Amino acid sequence: MAEEKKKEVKTIPEIPKGQPAIKVDVIDPVSLMQYDACTRCGECDNWCPTLDAMKKDMNISPRDKISRWRDFMGKSYGLRAKLFGAKAIPEDKIQDFNDHLFHCTTCGVCGSVCPAGLNTIEMWEATRQQLVLRGNGPYGKQSLFPKLIGEMHNPYMKDQKQRLDWIPDDVEIADESDIAYFTGCTAGFNQQVLAVSTARVLNKLKVPFVMLGEDEWCCGSALIRTGQPHIGDTPRQAAIHNVEALEAKGVKKVLFACAGCFRAATIDWPHLMGRKPNFEVVHIADYLAELIEQGKIKWEGTLDKTVTYHDPCHLGRHVGVFEGPRKVIQSMPGVKFVEMDRNRDLQRCCGAGGGVKAGIPDLALEVASGRVKDAIDVKADILASACPFCRRNLGDGRDAVLGKKTGDFNKKDAVDGEMMVEDLIVLTAELLGLSTDIKPLPEK
Amino acid sequence: MSEGFSYYSGIPTFEIMLGIALFAVLIFLTGMILNMKKWGGGSVKAFLSAFIKSATKEGNQSIIVTLVLDIFLQRRLIRRSPFRWIMHMLIFVGWVGMLVLSLIFAAFEMLSEIGIGSYDLAMIRDGFDAPNEIMGYLLLIGLIIAIIRRIALSDVSKRTEMFDWVLVLGILAITVTGFIAEGYRPDANTLWTFVGADEAMAKTLALFHVAISLLFCIAYIPFSKYMHMIAAPLTLIAHGGGE
Numbered sequence: 001m002a003e004e005k006k007k008e009v010k011t012i013p014e015i016p017k018g019q020p021a022i023k024v025d026v027i028d029p030v031s032l033m034q035y036d037a038c039t040r041c042g043e044c045d046n047w048c049p050t051l052d053a054m055k056k057d058m059n060i061s062p063r064d065k066i067s068r069w070r071d072f073m074g075k076s077y078g079l080r081a082k083l084f085g086a087k088a089i090p091e092d093k094i095q096d097f098n099d100h101l102f103h104c105t106t107c108g109v110c111g112s113v114c115p116a117g118l119n120t121i122e123m124w125e126a127t128r129q130q131l132v133l134r135g136n137g138p139y140g141k142q143s144l145f146p147k148l149i150g151e152m153h154n155p156y157m158k159d160q161k162q163r164l165d166w167i168p169d170d171v172e173i174a175d176e177s178d179i180a181y182f183t184g185c186t187a188g189f190n191q192q193v194l195a196v197s198t199a200r201v202l203n204k205l206k207v208p209f210v211m212l213g214e215d216e217w218c219c220g221s222a223l224i225r226t227g228q229p230h231i232g233d234t235p236r237q238a239a240i241h242n243v244e245a246l247e248a249k250g251v252k253k254v255l256f257a258c259a260g261c262f263r264a265a266t267i268d269w270p271h272l273m274g275r276k277p278n279f280e281v282v283h284i285a286d287y288l289a290e291l292i293e294q295g296k297i298k299w300e301g302t303l304d305k306t307v308t309y310h311d312p313c314h315l316g317r318h319v320g321v322f323e324g325p326r327k328v329i330q331s332m333p334g335v336k337f338v339e340m341d342r343n344r345d346l347q348r349c350c351g352a353g354g355g356v357k358a359g360i361p362d363l364a365l366e367v368a369s370g371r372v373k374d375a376i377d378v379k380a381d382i383l384a385s386a387c388p389f390c391r392r393n394l395g396d397g398r399d400a401v402l403g404k405k406t407g408d409f410n411k412k413d414a415v416d417g418e419m420m421v422e423d424l425i426v427l428t429a430e431l432l433g434l435s436t437d438i439k440p441l442p443e444k
Numbered sequence: 445m446s447e448g449f450s451y452y453s454g455i456p457t458f459e460i461m462l463g464i465a466l467f468a469v470l471i472f473l474t475g476m477i478l479n480m481k482k483w484g485g486g487s488v489k490a491f492l493s494a495f496i497k498s499a500t501k502e503g504n505q506s507i508i509v510t511l512v513l514d515i516f517l518q519r520r521l522i523r524r525s526p527f528r529w530i531m532h533m534l535i536f537v538g539w540v541g542m543l544v545l546s547l548i549f550a551a552f553e554m555l556s557e558i559g560i561g562s563y564d565l566a567m568i569r570d571g572f573d574a575p576n577e578i579m580g581y582l583l584l585i586g587l588i589i590a591i592i593r594r595i596a597l598s599d600v601s602k603r604t605e606m607f608d609w610v611l612v613l614g615i616l617a618i619t620v621t622g623f624i625a626e627g628y629r630p631d632a633n634t635l636w637t638f639v640g641a642d643e644a645m646a647k648t649l650a651l652f653h654v655a656i657s658l659l660f661c662i663a664y665i666p667f668s669k670y671m672h673m674i675a676a677p678l679t680l681i682a683h684g685g686g687e
Binding site for chain 2: 079082
């Protein structure tokens with residue numbers, strides 16, 4: 001179980017007597033209403049992966065978090081507050097609430113199972129932002145995101161000039177095309193096997209594509225998920241920059257192999273910009289599924305493995321892409337496809353989302369271990385996904401469950417007789433007879 | 445108005461009833477305005493505007509489908525727990541059914557009082573006896589299940605707060621007082637009556653029952669867990685419903 005980190009001491013300006021202890025100005029009205037719509041049935045508690053990983057510590061319960069924030073709102077803006085002034089809320093209670101809220105991976109399963117249909121993802125993210133503005137949030141290393149992404153345009157402290165370093169000599173990038181490939185920071189810098197595989201697959205399928213290269217900025221997802229979109233206005237600036245750059249290339253379709261970037265481009269960018277981009281946003285899994293339906297993919301190998309698929313939250317529950325990835329995997333020769341008990345909109349989160357991997361890595365690992373056990377239960381040889389963060393965290397979870405260190409996440413997952421954790425684009429590349437070797441990394 | 449024709453065998457003081465009803469509605473509206481201001485960051489207009497924008501956004505399913513499948517039939521709940529769905533539907537149908545029947549009868553009484561039309565109120569009331577009885581029993585069964593669940597299931601019991609008990613016990617009090625008042629009616633057309641039914645007692649109990657119903661089930665809504673009865677359907681509409 002993830003252990004609570006030592007609480008950070010934060011300085012909050014003193015609230016004058018009778019004044020509300022909390023503000024709600026960045027939480028949209030419908031989200032605020034939802035705090036009063038909760039029936040406290042507790043269905044969310046039956047599904048929350050963080051609550052499971054924290055051994056049912058009810059401070060983490062979605063229902064209890066809703067109750068606490070509703071109570072804070074009542075004390076600050078309820079009838080009594082209107083008549084006699086707002087009631088004071090002890091600072092430690094607000095800080096505790098903040099810390100518990102930042103333990104959430106914002107996977108959204110609580111909203112999926114909620115009989116009242118609460119959109120909990122929007123509630124959590126907006127409330128996080130309110131707490132960051134108040135001085136309580138974010139949590140742990142999440143506070144590094146604004147500086148890194150704001151200044152470097154990626155969270156990995158890499159120079160923008162290194163954006164194209166992963167491209168091997170055999171990969172062909174078009175000067176002009178209707179299609180663009182948005183690589184994303186993680187595939188471009190830290191899990192290059194994903195970028196290399198995507199590019200080689202597109203080349204093999206004779207799909208010419210352009211890229212933004214050094215002009216590609218971080219999608220901003222990490223800032224939005226951790227309640228920090230206002231700091232430096234970075235996500236909005238990134239959305240405008242990326243969308244305008246892609247539009248300037250005249251593309252009609254932008255492919256994403258990263259579920260986090262895909263979610264940002266589908267939901268967050270239009271929201272931040274106040275308009276839809278002039279191109280279609282497509283996840284590579286859906287794109288491949290379409291090509292399979294059109295008979296344009298001819299597999300050149302066979303896998304002969306039992307494969308299960310983990311729906312990334314940002315691809316599945318957040319956007320609704322469930323079937324494309326399954327179609328791709330199921331079409332692979334020799335694959336015996338099995339579903340885990342919890343799949344599609346009821347899937348168990350990998351534990352990396354919502355800034356938890358950066359902020360509370362022990363917790364992320366514990367949640368991932370739970371998901372790996374789900375895959376072990378169905379006797380999968382390969383736990384496939386379609387998101388670099390899931391790939392990394394499930395890989396860590398697999399290592400934790402097995403008690404050994406097996407992976408170099410920049411390369412194809414290599415295990416010896418154990419369950420492989422791999423992205424479906426890497427499996428696709430292999431079955432198309434392509435190399436997944438990355439370009440040799442420069443000497444450090 | 446004629447005593448014999450009024451609800452529950454004659455609450456003599458229609459004006460008192462009307463006063464309590466108006467007071468309850470006034471408190472309810474005040475509470476709703478306060479809530480909408482709270483949600484809208486101090487502005488009712490901001491809330492309504494955001495709500496309408498969300499409810500009418502592209503891709504939402506038809507509001508009729510949301511009303512029928514998501515709000516009235518509560519399909520999201522049955523998908524998760526058929527047992528809780530049955531319990532909740534019993535309470536929901538019973539409560540809403542009795543509210544609707546009461547409003548219809550109150551409307552006839554009101555029209556009669558102000559001289560618009562002439563109605564046989566006794567006949568209408570007798571006609572409502574059976575549906576009222578059925579709704580009352582549905583509500584009672586649902587509440588009994590809810591209470592047993594909250595006491596007997598350790599997981600549920602541990603997480604139950606006063607906030608939850610107020611809702612269940614409040615409706616239970618109203619339901620039970622309704623049955624008692626009905627039982628004391630000399631002309632009660634119910635499955636059971638108290639031996640030696642007493643007209644004076646019946647009137648007092650009926651007034652008490654209606655007063656707490658109005659205060660608890662109308663006035664108190666915006667300030668309690670009852671608020672979910674409004675906010676949850678609004679949430680489903682705002683998000684375009686769906687499974």
